[in-house]
Amino acid sequence: MFCLDVNGVTASPHIDSRLKTLGAKFRAISRTLITSGFVWDDERKMVSVERVVYDEYCKNIYGKDYATGKPSKGYVEAINHLEKVAPSQKKLQKKRRKRDGAGSSNELASLQTFMKDMNVHLSTMANVMASTNEREKDTYEIEKKLLQQSEQVLEELISLNLEGTTPKQVFEVAEDLASKPHKLMIFSKCPNALKSSYVKSLIRENDDA
Incomplete structure (x- = not known):
């Protein structure tokens, strides 16, 4: 689940940047939810997945080569890079808080509305996928039953x-x-x-x- 510290957001460019980031994350989450093993936890408002499935997913994503033939970073290397970048981002946020005043309440409200809508969309997507899986299961059971019946047809006709x-x-x-x-x-x-x-x-x- 995404946790967004809004204390340092004080100007429209920052809001736009966060909205673009959230939009990218929304698309990434949408892609994971159509991958086997990933499910939407509506109670905690987050994607849930087993560690083994997640590791395999990361290997598949980061293990691919670029179209130019240049090998991409391994997923472990990429994660380490993110961990190194995080402290510098925190320092930058502290500087912004010292330099800027309180953010616009309207802009913050817009950001919060966007996050709320994103949760609603993800929840709806998860429900649709669950319904689809249930229909596929019902169809499979019907086809299985018909197959069993068809195997007995000739025997019944002869009898x-x-x-x-x-x-x-x-x-x-x-x-x-x-x-x-x-x-x-x-x-x-x-x-x-x-x-x-x-x-x-x-x-x-x-x-x-």
Whole structure:
């Protein structure tokens, strides 16, 4: 979760700079949330991920070469660089606080509104992704069930002992049911007393075609 010290922000250029930085961070967070293993913690308003997954993600990002062929910094080296830069940034903020007065309340309010909106967008994105995952799970379960039913179709057709039907007609019905989920669903839900009638209707459809 981002923590922003606003005490040193006193002028519009500083606000614009922070807004650009937050915008870049928002895009970075959006990219991580579509990566497997990264989830949005709505309670703490932050991205949650296992350390192993995060390390692997960093290796993939920083391990790539530039288009010019120049190797990029390793992710460990990049992190060390950020740690070195941090103290100098703190010193600069202290100097700004000494030099500048209190910031504009309107500008600070705009910054706070932006941060609040960013949290709302991330939360919405996480909810949409969760809903998508749930739909994919439901679809997988339905397809799995249909596959199991299609594997049993031929066996069930043979067990019906339909009089006046040829093996070719039985195989055509089996192929028809296996390739058309709605027909397979009807066949599976039919009481045993009606299955023979339904199969004969499918045979007539195939013969007419």
